[in-house]
Amino acid sequence: MTRILTVAGAQMGPIQRADDRASVIERMLALLHRAHRRGAGLVVFPELALTTFFPRWVIDDQAEVDAWFEAGMPNPAVQPLFDAARTLGIGFYLGYAELTHEGGRTRRFNTAILVDETGTILGKYRKVHLPGHAEPDPARLHQHLEKRYFEVGDLGFPVWRTLGGVMGMCICNDRRWPETYRVMGLQGVEMILLGYNTPAQNAQGGEEVHLRMMHHHLCIQAGAYQNSSFVVAVAKAGLEDGHDLIGGSCIAGPTGAIVALATTQKDELIVADCDLDQCAFGKASVFDFAAHRRPEHYGRITAQTGATPPP
Amino acid sequence: MTRILTVAGAQMGPIQRADDRASVIERMLALLHRAHRRGAGLVVFPELALTTFFPRWVIDDQAEVDAWFEAGMPNPAVQPLFDAARTLGIGFYLGYAELTHEGGRTRRFNTAILVDETGTILGKYRKVHLPGHAEPDPARLHQHLEKRYFEVGDLGFPVWRTLGGVMGMCICNDRRWPETYRVMGLQGVEMILLGYNTPAQNAQGGEEVHLRMMHHHLCIQAGAYQNSSFVVAVAKAGLEDGHDLIGGSCIAGPTGAIVALATTQKDELIVADCDLDQCAFGKASVFDFAAHRRPEHYGRITAQTGATPPP
Numbered sequence: 001m002t003r004i005l006t007v008a009g010a011q012m013g014p015i016q017r018a019d020d021r022a023s024v025i026e027r028m029l030a031l032l033h034r035a036h037r038r039g040a041g042l043v044v045f046p047e048l049a050l051t052t053f054f055p056r057w058v059i060d061d062q063a064e065v066d067a068w069f070e071a072g073m074p075n076p077a078v079q080p081l082f083d084a085a086r087t088l089g090i091g092f093y094l095g096y097a098e099l100t101h102e103g104g105r106t107r108r109f110n111t112a113i114l115v116d117e118t119g120t121i122l123g124k125y126r127k128v129h130l131p132g133h134a135e136p137d138p139a140r141l142h143q144h145l146e147k148r149y150f151e152v153g154d155l156g157f158p159v160w161r162t163l164g165g166v167m168g169m170c171i172c173n174d175r176r177w178p179e180t181y182r183v184m185g186l187q188g189v190e191m192i193l194l195g196y197n198t199p200a201q202n203a204q205g206g207e208e209v210h211l212r213m214m215h216h217h218l219c220i221q222a223g224a225y226q227n228s229s230f231v232v233a234v235a236k237a238g239l240e241d242g243h244d245l246i247g248g249s250c251i252a253g254p255t256g257a258i259v260a261l262a263t264t265q266k267d268e269l270i271v272a273d274c275d276l277d278q279c280a281f282g283k284a285s286v287f288d289f290a291a292h293r294r295p296e297h298y299g300r301i302t303a304q305t306g307a308t309p310p311p
Numbered sequence: 312m313t314r315i316l317t318v319a320g321a322q323m324g325p326i327q328r329a330d331d332r333a334s335v336i337e338r339m340l341a342l343l344h345r346a347h348r349r350g351a352g353l354v355v356f357p358e359l360a361l362t363t364f365f366p367r368w369v370i371d372d373q374a375e376v377d378a379w380f381e382a383g384m385p386n387p388a389v390q391p392l393f394d395a396a397r398t399l400g401i402g403f404y405l406g407y408a409e410l411t412h413e414g415g416r417t418r419r420f421n422t423a424i425l426v427d428e429t430g431t432i433l434g435k436y437r438k439v440h441l442p443g444h445a446e447p448d449p450a451r452l453h454q455h456l457e458k459r460y461f462e463v464g465d466l467g468f469p470v471w472r473t474l475g476g477v478m479g480m481c482i483c484n485d486r487r488w489p490e491t492y493r494v495m496g497l498q499g500v501e502m503i504l505l506g507y508n509t510p511a512q513n514a515q516g517g518e519e520v521h522l523r524m525m526h527h528h529l530c531i532q533a534g535a536y537q538n539s540s541f542v543v544a545v546a547k548a549g550l551e552d553g554h555d556l557i558g559g560s561c562i563a564g565p566t567g568a569i570v571a572l573a574t575t576q577k578d579e580l581i582v583a584d585c586d587l588d589q590c591a592f593g594k595a596s597v598f599d600f601a602a603h604r605r606p607e608h609y610g611r612i613t614a615q616t617g618a619t620p621p622p
Contacts, residue, residue, distance in 0.1 A: 128605050128608050129603055129604075129605065130603075131597070131603065152605060153608075156608045157608060159620075159621060160621070161620075161621045161622070166620055166621060173603075176537065176597060176598075177537070177603075177604070178489030178490075178492075178493065178533070178537055179489075179493075179604070179608075179609045179612060181489075182489065182490075182609075182611075182612055183608065183609060183610075183611050183612065185618065186611040186612070186615055186617075186618050186619065187611070187618065187619060187620060187621065188618045188619065188620025188621070202596065202597070204592075204595075204596045206592040206596065207566070207592065207596075207597075208566075211566050211567075211568065214567065214568070215536060215566075215567060218529070218532055218533050218536060218567050219533060219536075219537070221529055221533075222489070222529050222530060222532075222533035225526060225529060225530075226487065226488070226489055226530070255518070255519075255522050255526075256522075256525065256526060256529050257522065257525070281515075281517040281518070283618065284515075285513065285515045285517065285518075286442070286487060286513070286518075287487075288617075289616060289617045289618050290616055290617025290618070291617075292440055292441075292442065292484075292488075293440075293488070293490070293616045293617070294439050294440065294463060294616075295612070295613045295614070295615070295616055297439050297464075297467045297468060297490075297494065298490045298493075298494060298612060298613050299494075299613060300493075300494050300497040300498070301490060301493055301494060301497070301606070301609060301612050301613060302606045302609050302610060302612060302613045302614075303606070303613075304497055304606070305600060305601055305604050305605075305606055306497075306599075306600045306601025306602075306604070307496065307497050307498065307499045307594065307600050307601070308497065308498060308499065309470075309472075309477055309498060309499025310470060310471070310472045310477060310498065310499070311472070
């Protein structure tokens, strides 16, 4: 038996500050059509795919901040993407900055949605692991103010049964945290979709630049293997407003092997036939959670946040 | 500032069923002396380092099973190892099958001890993630009866402040589980010691043989990076009683990079100068747990054992 989902990762080159949404959507439509020609049933776009990575700047004017956000989804700017997906019969994952009014207040999240092949929004994920800092920090090589502009996601890590399998979502820095994959693995996830914008340089120095790509792939591959799930990881890449972002978009299979890999820092499509039935072996053998996990010894993982070294 | 601990991984080639403890200890002493000449302050030996990997056999006679176990530690057979460690001023990690009488009953564990440079047993770890099965299973390519011969470890994943740093231990299959590293990471671990016996072939088939080494290194490197800790992983390797065990002993640094790697399946020493202060950067930046972890979204990790896919 096979359950093949042909999935495309639509890596995007840089989006400069001066680029408007229309020009971005035009590039995304080109990737979507290319994915259709390659037989894809699902396309994964990057995190914050509609704009430059604005958290690298200190912006004091709230109206200027909010111009990077989407107050509705879909909205007129992105509607052509939804229309094309429906016409072509392709689902997609889209990352964007979400502005919403909930509980009598304005809230802002780093969000991704899963849209099915009819153009219907099936699910929403709000980024849990916001990296960086909330206050400007001149000691850093560049600013990374996600904790300033976004609230921590409040939706957990849900999964959805759709497109023939069990799908999950996360965003960028979430991929460095094994908890992310495990919470979805415990819900039987078979494919995890994630977009990212990863500076080529650690803002706090102290990390050799060549290790950034290794760390990215290491976390993706380990998360895939240890939960016997596909992971589709898609970058916004290249020199964006003077800041270099790593590429390295990839699709990892449930053995942890990378089965498709981007080779540029530009708009580039990677495609793989993913047989979701390949997830079954790991889930029934080495990673048969019911047989082998020992939560009675994992208490610290949920009981404490920070590390508490011995005296 | 630097806190350099020179650590040696003492990979061991196969120990055949016919080999007695004395011949094994002789090989371990040779490795210990070699480690001393290389300047090591700590030597890591494999899991079940004193015997062949007996869980590959169905043994019905309990006395025959118990012959693979150590009823005391140290005992006359291993005393020369303790004596040499004290003489040379080297600490060591030793894996062995532990037989003990506790709470009025006989108990058996897959155990490791940490011995300091005075020959004193500082700490004990009992393997939590026992792989394999409890009942003979003719459908498997070989038997892996750890769940038959051992109880699940009851000591959790403690750490010890010794040898200039914060040290933790685990054993073999524990290394495939991110929970293992994280529970120690949450205690500020700086070096994780682990021995293993890993069949070159997955007993349940379904996994390509060449992936076994990749999976081993993938888990080690991810655990090291995601907890900003050294990991010293040491094999019993080679063709043991007709069953092939992978080598690939390695020392991974807190960036996840492998800094020393065995290249044989024989008795072989790998050595690295590990500056424990290198752990500080990751723990204060990307993996600043207090700043970035979100246990409120990790509930499933401790609340459930097996996976519960959506309907």
